[in-house]
Amino acid sequence: MRVSVVGLGKLGSPIVAVLASKGYDVIGIDTNPLFVEKMNSHVAPVEEPLLQEMLTEHRARISATSDWAKAIAQTDMTTIIVPTPSGADGGFRNDYVLAVMDEVGAVLARKPGYHLVVVHSTTMPGSVGGPIRDRLERASGRKVGPDLGLCYNPEFIALGEVIKGLLHPDFILIGESDRKAGDILEGLYRKVVGVDANIARMNFVNAELTKISVNTYVTMKISFANMLGEICDRLEGADVSVVADAIGRDSRIGKKYLKPAVGYGGPCFPRDTIAFGRVAHLLGGKADLALSTDAINRRQVMRLADTVRELLPGGGTVAILGLSYKPHTPVIEESQGVMLAKALADAGMHVVAHDPMAAKPAESVLGKVARFAATARDAIAQADVAVIITPWPEYAAIAPEWVAQDGARFIIDCWRQLEPALFGDQCKIIRPGHQETLPSAAGRVAAE
Ligand SMILES: NC(=O)c1ccc[n+]([C@@H]2O[C@H](COP(=O)([O-])OP(=O)(O)OC[C@H]3O[C@@H](n4cnc5c(N)ncnc54)[C@H](O)[C@@H]3O)[C@@H](O)[C@H]2O)c1
Numbered sequence: 001m002r003v004s005v006v007g008l009g010k011l012g013s014p015i016v017a018v019l020a021s022k023g024y025d026v027i028g029i030d031t032n033p034l035f036v037e038k039m040n041s042h043v044a045p046v047e048e049p050l051l052q053e054m055l056t057e058h059r060a061r062i063s064a065t066s067d068w069a070k071a072i073a074q075t076d077m078t079t080i081i082v083p084t085p086s087g088a089d090g091g092f093r094n095d096y097v098l099a100v101m102d103e104v105g106a107v108l109a110r111k112p113g114y115h116l117v118v119v120h121s122t123t124m125p126g127s128v129g130g131p132i133r134d135r136l137e138r139a140s141g142r143k144v145g146p147d148l149g150l151c152y153n154p155e156f157i158a159l160g161e162v163i164k165g166l167l168h169p170d171f172i173l174i175g176e177s178d179r180k181a182g183d184i185l186e187g188l189y190r191k192v193v194g195v196d197a198n199i200a201r202m203n204f205v206n207a208e209l210t211k212i213s214v215n216t217y218v219t220m221k222i223s224f225a226n227m228l229g230e231i232c233d234r235l236e237g238a239d240v241s242v243v244a245d246a247i248g249r250d251s252r253i254g255k256k257y258l259k260p261a262v263g264y265g266g267p268c269f270p271r272d273t274i275a276f277g278r279v280a281h282l283l284g285g286k287a288d289l290a291l292s293t294d295a296i297n298r299r300q301v302m303r304l305a306d307t308v309r310e311l312l313p314g315g316g317t318v319a320i321l322g323l324s325y326k327p328h329t330p331v332i333e334e335s336q337g338v339m340l341a342k343a344l345a346d347a348g349m350h351v352v353a354h355d356p357m358a359a360k361p362a363e364s365v366l367g368k369v370a371r372f373a374a375t376a377r378d379a380i381a382q383a384d385v386a387v388i389i390t391p392w393p394e395y396a397a398i399a400p401e402w403v404a405q406d407g408a409r410f411i412i413d414c415w416r417q418l419e420p421a422l423f424g425d426q427c428k429i430i431r432p433g434h435q436e437t438l439p440s441a442a443g444r445v446a447a448e
Pocket residue numbers: 006007008009010011012029030031032035081082083084096099100120121122123154155156157158159267268
């Protein structure tokens with residue numbers, strides 16, 4: 001089977017590489033000529049671990065074009081991974097996907113034989129079986145059914161681990177127009193992921209609701225852990241990591257994502273949670289848990305900012321270590337580090353920032369309010385207080401000698417990467433959610 005991939009961005013390029021690595025001939029399409037040119041030269045259009053190596057190794061099966069007729073006519077399946085940006089109301093917009101349906105449909109109108117169209121982009125429930133199918137049928141003059149298949153197959157992948165996630169997904173979600181379309185996509189996944197792939201097949205609307213429900217449940221766990229951290233900030237003797245670790249041992253709960261640290265960010269978690277709330281609202285229902293999850297998340301930056309404010313001497317400098325929303329990606333969308341840097345600068349503090357990959361994109365947002373240090377060590381040397389906000393592995397290597405003579409007197413270690421005992425009195429390691437390391441006063445709640 002030959003596959004065309006529409007959208008060569010953060011997910012589309014790795015999908016091209018992974019399909020080619022499993023023996024598929026892949027043609028990429030993008031409206032951005034630079035991405036097409038790069039893919040044709042087998043140069044990764046985006047930064048993602050392993051992507052360049054895979055594009056180089058499997059280049060014989062990879063090409064790209066801006067010519068829709070060529071790409072669609074020469075392939076049996078077209079998979080679409082273009083943006084579905086959030087609108088002002090919190091729902092996802094379909095404009096880009098609909099524009100693609102016009103292009104794909106126009107070619108399919110002239111192409112004989114079966115073709116499968118797969119929507120990977122995250123959509124609001126009702127979109128794929130509604131306006132997206134309508135647009136494909138109108139543009140192609142064909143009906144979705146026996147000779148034109150349509151599937152919804154959203155991704156749960158985190159940036160920085162896209163290739164690993166594509167090859168080893170927790171499960172694969174398929175919304176299908178009919179059995180034949182689902183069988184073809186399932187067959188592809190059994191080849192890509194393995195015969196044991198965990199695949200859930202259903203209709204479009206169930207799959208669309210499942211996608212945002214998974215992310216909303218995960219963010220609920222993160223916000224629960226952070227809410228627990230807020231309580232532990234104030235409770236004498238409490239340490240949130242001890243409590244969260246114990247809670248996670250219960251098999252009904254599990255440890256994954258029950259990690260108290262900083263709020264969640266990135267291109268999916270915040271907006272999927274908000275979209276979940278929007279779905280309920282549009283239906284006249286309630287999504288209180290999703291709304292509270294989002295509200296708890298939004299206050300995490302100010303929680304950290306308050307701690308910095310308590311520790312920082314007047315006129316002092318704070319170092320923000322980590323600007324990407326997670327390690328191994330330059331993406332700063334909804335990044336807690338960028339938000340914290342901005343909040344502290346807005347409050348009149350001097351900010352020096354560092355990130356191994358995201359300094360450049362962050363400079364375009366923070367350039368005027370923060371200085372940028374070339375290394376974490378430089379940033380710490382210039383600061384009175386440092387905050388490790390993204391758990392890059394290199395921050396775990398922050399050593400006592402970096403602060404021995406001068407430099408930060410406090411390091412706020414959100415992800416608990418450092419061993420406080422090693423730092424002695426020279427530099428105190430502050431752990432959000434570990435009350436006795438925090439500067440604020442503690443309380444008790446026991447009845448007299
Ligand atoms: N990035 C993530 O972590 C992630 C995770 C899960 C799901 N998603 C979903 O995947 C979708 C795509 O996300 P992304 O991060 O890969 O986006 P992206 O912005 O990195 O890439 C999208 C690509 O599509 C191209 N494009 C736009 N309109 C086009 C058109 N009409 N024809 C051809 N190409 C077109 C753009 O030029 C760009 O290269 C979104 O719906 C997003 O919600 C993203």
